[in-house]
Amino acid sequence: MTIAHDERIDGPLSGWQRHELLAMFEKCLPAHCILSADEELKPFECDGLSAYRSQPQLVILPDTKEQLIVLVKCCAENKVPIVPRGAGTGLSGGAMAIDGGVMVSLTRMNQILNIDERRMTAKVQPGVRNLAISEAVQNLGLYYAPDPSSQIACSIGGNVAENAGGVHCLKYGLTVNNVLGVECILADGSLVQVGGDCLDNPGFDLLALLHGSEGMLALVTEVTVKLLPKPELCRTYLVSFDDVEKAGRAVGAVIGKGIIPAGMEMMDKLAIQAAEDFAHAGYPRDAQAVLICEMDGETSDVESLDAPLRAILTEEGATEIRMARTPEEQRKFWLGRKSAFPAVGRLAPDYYCMDGTIPKRQLPSVLKGIAALSEKYNLAVANVFHAGDGNLHPLILFDANIPEQLNKAEALGGEILALCVQLGGCITGEHGVGREKINQMCIQFEGSELEQFLATKKAFDPQGILNPNKNIPTLARCAEFGAMHVHDGQLPFPELERF
Amino acid sequence: MSTKLTPPIEKLIEQVKQATELGSSYVIEGHATKSAIWKPEKGDLLSTKALNQVVEYDPSELVVTVQAGVSIVALEALLAESGQRLSFEPPLYAGQSPENKGTVGGMIASGLAGPRRPWSGGVRDSVLGLHLISGRGEYLRFGGQVMKNVAGYDVSRLMVGAMGCLGLITQVSLKVQPLPxxxxxxxxxxxxxxxxxxxxxxxxxxxxxxxxxxxxxxxxxxxxxxxxxxxxxxxxxxxxxxxxxxxxxxxxxxxxxxxxxxxxxxxxxxxxxxxxxxxxxxxxxxxxxxxxxxxxxxxxxxxxxxxxxxxxxxxxxxxxxxxxSCTNESDLNVAGSARGSVALGDMNGSILLIHQRLKSAYDPNGVFNVGALHESF
Structure with a gap:
């Protein structure tokens, strides 16, 4: 079942035409903020999930929050849907344009407003790149901890919208754990502060609710982030296994013994070989799985954990434990992992990245399940995991030029996500639902829960103009999706009318 | 994924539905150790005492799932057996008896953290998922038992510090940490x-x-x-x-x-x-x-x-x-007595409106803890 907007089940579109929108915004915004020519709009037709494309009718690039307020007020008055977009690196189609709406790109609002050295915080605009924050405070010996793979390009506003993670979130948390406050514009155009410089604030924790809300509750105009001192020592281990399930068990063993690595990544044989061909990182080609285990902290602590870590890994059946001796070697260990996606991209013309999460102890079961599904669909799957926190990124290899292969890849991906839910996990750990996983939400949640989400959205945005139809499916969509996946002869939501 | 409901939960759902029909309200009660910091308007007591099960605990996952009526002391003892703890050091206020020093439900609803808060995060930072009964008597599950989960809105964290105004928390999954x-x-x-x-x-x-x-x-x-x-x-x-x-x-x-x-x-x-x-x-x-x-x-x-x-x-x-120290009724009339009401009173109108709309979205008939967070809901 397609994820494309279907007015019958997703609700009616606004019906605004491009020339009408253009006339509307030309009245209230400077001309240089408005893109309306086809060649200008083309780059905005997709985010990092390029399989789904939809060219916006109009893109607005505000320079200031004052312009953004004017824009939101105008949209609120005329019921024009707004699709916010940061750097466009998202992997779930969260920034996919909707017909009859306007896209707002926040990339011009890219100033670091303040660095508070004493309190170790930075206040930045939403278009500031994730890595740019760490670069700006490097001379102070500080950094911003969350490090999604796209950190060189992705923006902090997008990080808040997706509650971005990264390879170090087992120890340092997600975006929600590292942001103290945001200033944002609500759906009626009012500018408000949520959270701030204190460690708690009276009232509901709206700050937490905004994280991962995919631009559907408010538009973020400023973000105050926590900065941390850089670790004194950082050691990276490359650990080989002759069996992928042993590697999975080793992850749980290390953590169960009270050792919390800064990062714990896992790759299977197909991913290892692709990464090695691509990056020449010195990965063992004959291994069935490798773990990249990073330990950081105070020098004495990191050093004292070396022996216990090696002992646990050996006991769990590691065939080789290599510790990076030089910064160059350390960089290489990570290069292999960080280039896993492009490396796998050389194995097939296209790949489709999944983002399910499971309890770590289910790693062996999920690996078996993925292997069986891979065989069933006759599509190869390379596995790259944030193993420490149970976040899987199976990469499904396919060729979009072969008829039906994209559909097959989507169906395989959908089954992997359903497997994650069945094993006690969830359909997305860090990439978000966006438009991509809108159908799988019907598997994760029951109708009453989806209705509660929709009511939550309505509390912020009664008219439904902020990034509508992302993240939360309508019950009508679930009814139709459910009809295709009938369990035990029971049709989910049989009581629902279709419209 | 549907959940099998146990008799105590079914009973609570029944009680909530009854209140909805009768137009009455409840004051949710665990160990009643935090009466100094909050005081809902009157209502029948609705105890979480029967929700006393540890649902799941696997130390290698760093995650524990417990029902709302489990005592914080018992939870911490369980974690300590495996060399783990709650990172946020929840306060254990003296209760009516020595072992009643607060329940997990109250710990989440109040969102209070101890001296370690600036370095290890607050209650919200440890919450991974929870189940709750809404004011409509629906059993709802949000978040999960995994470290990373961005499916849907983060309703679990919204419940932290909401003083039970948005629903009756029945169970929660928490991230835990090794003892130093x-x-x-x-x-x-x-x-x-x-x-x-x-x-x-x-x-x-x-x-x-x-x-x-x-x-x-x-x-x-x-x-x-x-x-x-x-x-x-x-x-x-x-x-x-x-x-x-x-x-x-x-x-x-x-x-x-x-x-x-x-x-x-x-x-x-x-x-x-x-x-x-x-x-x-x-x-x-x-x-x-x-x-x-x-x-x-x-x-x-x-x-x-x-x-x-x-x-x-x-x-x-x-x-x-x-x-x-809001120990008596008259305190509630002093500006700043009820928890947070000073700042809520000063709150931006749009934000207050969102609070009121959220209350309506989760508890439209005002079944739970009316007035515990703000006089208007």
């Missing part, structure tokens, strides 16, 4: 200002600090981490372990649980939440009030009769304050 290898405590005489200035320097590089407080005359410092990093930090900074180690450990428990002598007596107790490293010492001393600084200057406990200068003080620093 070493703990050491230090105390010495110095001014609050001097302590905060030293801390400003310490925090710029890695350190094992997990508690920093001042009682108006002495500094208190707690280190937790590797054995070596604690002793190295102490020797580098010329800290000598205080002689009464035991007493000093008691200081941290007393601060966490409000059992220090400071918390006894009749003078009204106030909590001030301000940005970290805020130095309020000279202002508080000029008003001759006694205080305890906690959270490296982000939280102050103050005993004072009058509140005007406290209001001014927190406004000036962009913080908030609330009462911790």
């Amino acid at each position: 290898q070493g703990v050491s405590c230090y105390s010495w005489a110095c001014s609050t200002t001097e302590l905060l200035d030293r801390y400003a320097g310490w925090q710029r590089s890695m350190n094992p600090i997990s508690g920093l407080a001042h009682d108006g005359s002495r500094a208190y410092l707690r280190l937790e981490g590797g054995l070596d990093s604690c002793s190295l930090f102490a020797s580098r900074n010329d800290l000598t372990r205080c002689t009464g180690i035991k007493n000093n450990g008691d200081f941290w428990a007393g601060l966490r649980n409000h059992s220090l002598p400071f918390f006894e007596g009749d003078l009204p107790l106030w909590r001030l939440s301000v940005p970290p490293l805020t130095d309020l010492a000279s202002v508080l001393e000029s008003h001759s009030v006694s205080y305890l600084m906690d959270w490296a200057g982000a939280q102050y406990w103050v005993r004072a009769e009058q509140t005007d200068f406290l209001r001014q003080l927190v406004t000036q620093h962009g913080g908030s304050f609330c009462s911790y």
Whole structure:
């Protein structure tokens, strides 16, 4: 079942035409903020999930929050849907344009407003790149901890919208754990502060609710982030296994013994070989799985954990434990992992990245399940995991030029996500639902829960103009999706009318 | 994925549905240890006592799932058996009996954290998922038992500190952390200002600090981490372990649980939440009030009769304050008595409107804890 907007089940579109929108915004915004020519709009037709494309009718690039307020007020008055977009690196189609709406790109609002050295915080605009924050405070010996793979390009506003993670979130948390406050514009155009410089604030924790809300509750105009001192020592281990399930068990063993690595990544044989061909990182080609285990902290602590870590890994059946001796070697260990996606991209013309999460102890079961599904669909799957926190990124290899292969890849991906839910996990750990996983939400949640989400959205945005139809499916969509996946002869939501 | 409901939960759902039909309200009650900080308008008591099961605990996952009526003391004991703990050090206030020092449900609903908060995060930072009964009597599950989950809105964290206004929490999954290898405590005489200035320097590089407080005359410092990093930090900074180690450990428990002598007596107790490293010492001393600084200057406990200068003080620093001694009905009429109501009263109109709309979305008939967070809902 397609994820494309279907007015019958997703609700009616606004019906605004491009020339009408253009006339509307030309009245209230400077001309240089408005893109309306086809060649200008083309780059905005997709985010990092390029399989789904939809060219916006109009893109607005505000320079200031004052312009953004004017824009939101105008949209609120005329019921024009707004699709916010940061750097466009998202992997779930969260920034996919909707017909009859306007896209707002926040990339011009890219100033670091303040660095508070004493309190170790930075206040930045939403278009500031994730890595740019760490670069700006490097001379102070500080950094911003969350490090999604796209950190060189992705923006902090997008990080808040997706509650971005990264390879170090087992120890340092997600975006929600590292942001103290945001200033944002609500759906009626009012500018408000949520959270701030204190460690708690009276009232509901709206700050937490905004994280991962995919631009559907408010538009973020400023973000105050926590900065941390850089670790004194950082050691990276490359650990080989002759069996992928042993590697999975080793992850749980290390953590169960009270050792919390800064990062714990896992790759299977197909991913290892692709990464090695691509990056020449010195990965063992004959291994069935490798773990990249990073330990950081105070020098004495990191050093004292070396022996216990090696002992646990050996006991769990590691065939080789290599510790990076030089910064160059350390960089290489990570290069292999960080280039896993492009490396796998050389194995097939296209790949489709999944983002399910499971309890770590289910790693062996999920690996078996993925292997069986891979065989069933006759599509190869390379596995790259944030193993420490149970976040899987199976990469499904396919060729979009072969008829039906994209559909097959989507169906395989959908089954992997359903497997994650069945094993006690969830359909997305860090990439978000966006438009991509809108159908799988019907598997994760029951109708009453989806209705509660929709009511939550309505509390912020009664008219439904902020990034509508992302993240939360309508019950009508679930009814139709459910009809295709009938369990035990029971049709989910049989009581629902279709419209 | 559907969930099989146990009889106690089915009974609670039935009770909620009844209240919806009758138009009556409930006051959700665990161990009733936090009556000093909140007071909903009247309603029938709805106890979470029957929700007393540990649902799942696997130490290698760093996740524990328990029902709302489980006592915090029992949960911490369970975790300790596997060398783990709750990172946020929830306060254990004295209850009606020694073992009743708070339930997990109350811990989530109040969102209160102890002295480790600035370094290990608050309750919200440990919550991974929860189940709740909405004001419509629906059983809803949000989040999950995994570290990372961005499917749908983060309703689980919204429930932290919501004072039970949005639903009855029935179970919660929490991220836990390993116990540190070493703990050491230090105390010495110095001014609050001097302590905060030293801390400003310490925090710029890695350190094992997990508690920093001042009682108006002495500094208190707690280190937790590797054995070596604690002793190295102490020797580098010329800290000598205080002689009464035991007493000093008691200081941290007393601060966490409000059992220090400071918390006894009749003078009204106030909590001030301000940005970290805020130095309020000279202002508080000029008003001759006694205080305890906690959270490296982000939280102050103050005993004072009058509140005007406290209001001014927190406004000036962009913080908030609330009462911790709303023990009788008349207190509710004093500005700033109910938890957080001062700042909610001053709240931006749009934000207050969202609060009211959220209340309607989760509890449209006002079944749960009416007035516990704000007079308007």
